[in-house]
Amino acid sequence: MTTEQTTSPPRTGVGIRASGLGQSVRKGRRILDDISLAIQPGEVVAVIGASGAGKTTLLETLAGVRRPAAGTVSYDGATGGGAVGYVPQDDIIHRELPLERTLRYAARLRLPPPSGPVEVAERVAEVLAGLRLTERGDVPVGRLSGGERKRASIAVELLTRPGVFFLDEPTSGLDPAIAVDLLRVLRTLADAGTTVVLTTHQITDVEHCDRVVVLTRHGRLAFAGTPADAREFFGLRSLAEVHLRLDEETDPAALPDRFAAHRDADPPPGRPVEPAATGHRRVGRLRQLGVLAARNAEIVARNRLTLAILLGSPLMVLGMFALLFRPGAFDPARPSPTVTVMILFWIAFGGFFFGLTYGLLQICTELPILRRERFAGVRLAPYLAAKVAVLLPLLALVDLALLGVLRGIDRLPPVDGAGFAALYATLLLSSAAALTLGLLCSAAVSDAAQATLMLPMLCFPQVLFVGAILPVPAMAAGGQWLSYAMSNRWAFEGLGHTAGVERLWRDGASPLGPPLLATYGDSFSRPVWVNWLVLGGFVLLFLGATWVVLVRRESRRAS
Ligand SMILES: Nc1ncnc2c1ncn2[C@@H]1O[C@H](COP(=O)(O)OP(=O)(O)OP(=O)(O)O)[C@@H](O)[C@H]1O
Numbered sequence: 001m002t003t004e005q006t007t008s009p010p011r012t013g014v015g016i017r018a019s020g021l022g023q024s025v026r027k028g029r030r031i032l033d034d035i036s037l038a039i040q041p042g043e044v045v046a047v048i049g050a051s052g053a054g055k056t057t058l059l060e061t062l063a064g065v066r067r068p069a070a071g072t073v074s075y076d077g078a079t080g081g082g083a084v085g086y087v088p089q090d091d092i093i094h095r096e097l098p099l100e101r102t103l104r105y106a107a108r109l110r111l112p113p114p115s116g117p118v119e120v121a122e123r124v125a126e127v128l129a130g131l132r133l134t135e136r137g138d139v140p141v142g143r144l145s146g147g148e149r150k151r152a153s154i155a156v157e158l159l160t161r162p163g164v165f166f167l168d169e170p171t172s173g174l175d176p177a178i179a180v181d182l183l184r185v186l187r188t189l190a191d192a193g194t195t196v197v198l199t200t201h202q203i204t205d206v207e208h209c210d211r212v213v214v215l216t217r218h219g220r221l222a223f224a225g226t227p228a229d230a231r232e233f234f235g236l237r238s239l240a241e242v243h244l245r246l247d248e249e250t251d252p253a254a255l256p257d258r259f260a261a262h263r264d265a266d267p268p269p270g271r272p273v274e275p276a277a278t279g280h281r282r283v284g285r286l287r288q289l290g291v292l293a294a295r296n297a298e299i300v301a302r303n304r305l306t307l308a309i310l311l312g313s314p315l316m317v318l319g320m321f322a323l324l325f326r327p328g329a330f331d332p333a334r335p336s337p338t339v340t341v342m343i344l345f346w347i348a349f350g351g352f353f354f355g356l357t358y359g360l361l362q363i364c365t366e367l368p369i370l371r372r373e374r375f376a377g378v379r380l381a382p383y384l385a386a387k388v389a390v391l392l393p394l395l396a397l398v399d400l401a402l403l404g405v406l407r408g409i410d411r412l413p414p415v416d417g418a419g420f421a422a423l424y425a426t427l428l429l430s431s432a433a434a435l436t437l438g439l440l441c442s443a444a445v446s447d448a449a450q451a452t453l454m455l456p457m458l459c460f461p462q463v464l465f466v467g468a469i470l471p472v473p474a475m476a477a478g479g480q481w482l483s484y485a486m487s488n489r490w491a492f493e494g495l496g497h498t499a500g501v502e503r504l505w506r507d508g509a510s511p512l513g514p515p516l517l518a519t520y521g522d523s524f525s526r527p528v529w530v531n532w533l534v535l536g537g538f539v540l541l542f543l544g545a546t547w548v549v550l551v552r553r554e555s556r557r558a559s
């Protein structure tokens with residue numbers, strides 16, 4: 001990698017000062033305790049310590065991902081939001097997309113306006129070359145090797161030319177040669193002016209760093225200085241034994257106290273710091289929406305299996321309809337009232353189920369990416385709007401195909417064009433409500449396994465409390481109340497109103513009609529637009545709740 005490739009235009013170095021940093025978690029347990037540090041511009045610094053010592057917490061606090069509970073962090077020569085690169089331990093890129101496409105989307109989300117396609121392409125090519133990934137640009141991220149994927153996550157963060165760069169365990173899981181290679185890349189960045197702070201469990205990494213920060217098991221600072229000074233301070237020939245040395249200390253405060261005394265006698269030398277660069281400008285909401293929607297669409301289109309399931313499940317549902325129900329249930333001369341109830345219910349449930357499954361895996365599968373992109377300035381409103389903008393048109397297609405084919409095979413009420421449009425509007429609104437319910441649950445869970453477990457819990461009440469298997473007036477009081485909260489109930493009753501089931505049951509030739517109508521009361525009397533309003537209300541409610549859940553998740557993590 002040549003220096004020019006990552007440094008044009010020239011960058012200012014960023015020094016970091018932390019003073020009296022503290023973090024604690026519930027029940028007041030301290031996880032970082034009184035940490036004071038000075039990191040010079042252009043240094044490579046390793047943070048080491050036992051598992052659970054607080055390395056990630058310190059890194060997040062220094063990077064501004066987490067607010068310090070005590071003390072302060074300041075950057076000398078800092079620029080705005082784009083000046084900080086943060087590579088968490090999890091991958092922060094979608095596995096479906098080819099590397100170069102991923103970087104282009106990331107660049108369009110992060111590079112300040114007015115970066116056009118030419119600037120974006122140039123910067124992406126520059127970063128790929130700098131990390132020796134040019135040849136891998138066409139390979140889907142999921143098929144890169146572990147080391148390449150790590151470099152790919154780093155590439156995303158280098159796009160904005162950060163002045164300070166934090167990496168959480170960048171070498172974990174890499175073979176030693178690739179780890180050394182990665183450290184060399186980081187060294188080249190530092191030589192070009194970027195300050196690099198990383199955590200590591202590989203003591204050999206420390207020898208490639210200018211300074212090492214050692215944390216005790218209790219989140220206190222046992223040492224900060226050059227690796228050579230560290231060996232001298234701990235009285236060790238190799239830092240490989242530093243954890244043993246820390247564990248041998250019976251008094252947890254002894255080393256931090258000794259280091260504090262040692263440091264007072266020998267304060268770290270200061271270096272002049274470049275003045276602040278220009279402030280970083282955020283990409284506007286509309287552009288974020290456009291880029292995120294395009295990326296979502298490409299992810300869906302590239303994941304052939306998901307696409308096949310999304311588009312194939314309506315085919316399966318249609319097949320089941322054809323096998324289960326005889327044609328002509330809505331024929332006024334020979335109506336089958338109980339069959340009409342079931343057909344309308346299962347249409348409503350189909351729309352609900354498609355929407356729910358489309359939404360349920362959308363957010364939980366990309367939480368680390370979302371977290372990182374939020375830190376880089378992505379807003380939640382365009383993020384959520386971009387999900388709906390891509391998935392709703394897909395649902396619209398699927399719902400239209402479902403109704404169109406059912407009509408073709410005579411399983412639908414014989415409505416005119418306006419009636420068909422009303423049935424379609426009800427079904428699409430029902431799918432939209434379920435999609436946003438899926439997004440809400442996806443935002444609330446931690447991973448895809450939990451989301452999948454929620455599916456039956458979400459579906460059961462939408463079958464039982466809708467009023468199809470048991471009419472709402474016949475339910476116990478609690479069930480009647482619960483039925484109001486089921487979006488499917490409003491879809492089912494709206495479909496029934498448009499299908500004219502009341503007239504069909506009252507005036508049709510079947511003797512079963514009038515008693516059935518009596519059990520349903522006025523369930524289907526409500527004008528269909530009232531059902532639409534309620535379904536639209538569910539959409540807004542679920543979207544708002546998704547937003548609140550994501551914001552709360554973030555503030556819990558940040559505090
Ligand atoms: N948000 C949180 N809520 C509760 N406990 C937390 C939170 N964040 C960190 N901790 C706890 O704080 C301690 C330090 O965590 P941290 O992740 O910083 O350790 P670490 O040194 O990075 O460990 P590892 O080497 O295993 O990655 C751990 O005991 C962890 O369980």
Ligand SMILES: [Mg+2]
Pocket residue numbers: 055056057168
């Ligand atoms: Mg960690």
